[in-house]
Amino acid sequence: MKINGVSYRSIWRPADDAQSIRIFDQTRFPWNVEILALRDAGAVAHAIRTMQVRGAPLIGAVAAYGLVFALQEDASDATLAKAAEDLVATRPTAINLRWAIERMVRHLSPFSPAERVAAGYAEADALCDEDLQVNEAIGRHGLELIREIWDRKGRQGRVNLLTHCNAGWIATVDWGTALAPIYMAHDEGIPVHVWVDETRPRNQGSLLTAWELGSHGVPHTVIVDNAGGHYMQAGEVDMVIVGTDRVTAQGDVANKIGTYLKALAAHDNDVPFWVALPSSTIDWRVRDGVKDIPIEERNQNEVLFMTGRTDDGRPGHVRITPENSPAANPAFDVTPARLVTGLITERGRCDASEAGLKALFPDGQ
């Protein structure tokens, strides 16, 4: 995707400094576009923990390089195991992190220590290239859904979509998951409009999704997290589409906190609720998402304070609660499969169910 007319992926290895990666510091968007150089495993772990990088697929891609950086210091079996463990521990909910690290370890274990760094770079590069292709395929399958809605509306008015959090190109290597079909629909001339949930407390919607959509010229409106139900009742939402951090073998969906409430409102209003995901987001080892997906609890200051920018361009960080009130800050919730209309994957659409997932991914385990 493009920033100021220049094409970027959200992660890359510069030719003149190939033993490092570049990422955008996502804590600086939308007001500053800052590129960070990462060249050791500690810096990668820090970037993931502090959400300089975020979004399930991108976290996995960055972590894959983090493992290679650790091997650059010491390519022994012991370091491979320890670095893998440390990186997996950086964030608990998005399963792509574990998926990427397990893939890297599986691939690298048979190599001799002398060969591991080169093999690691090649494998991490391949993982990134695949992520891009997978998201493009998700985009094409989701685009069909948007076309169907547009046709059902007699090609009149506009197609109103609602999304929560950020599942766009900067949450993946490129394209995004939930936003990929939206970009494609916009590019082929379907008049889409996106209701963007602000997504408290980190405001990935108002800071990141709105910035992405605006940069691509996609009409959108930022709304507070509590407004979605109102617009659904008013017939102003044709489809909800979100990304996800983990989908269980029976189709339960973990995503940014507040997703579950959107799914309930969609169910009550007969609004289709679709979830876009690469197969690397499926956790075949877990069935009951409500019981068994670990939900990350983040620092209460993310709730107690709001961060933004004053009208004259200064960074603003303000307390929005009484001094002594504590806060709780679960970062994700789980939407049970029964509230999900369907899943959009790189292999096509399916029901959010064990049978649906197995039909598309008979090899899944």
Ligand code: MRU
């Ligand atoms: O805490 P974050 O910002 O990493 O959470 C991200 C989300 O919940 C995304 O919607 C999800 O990872 C899908 S990204 C394609």
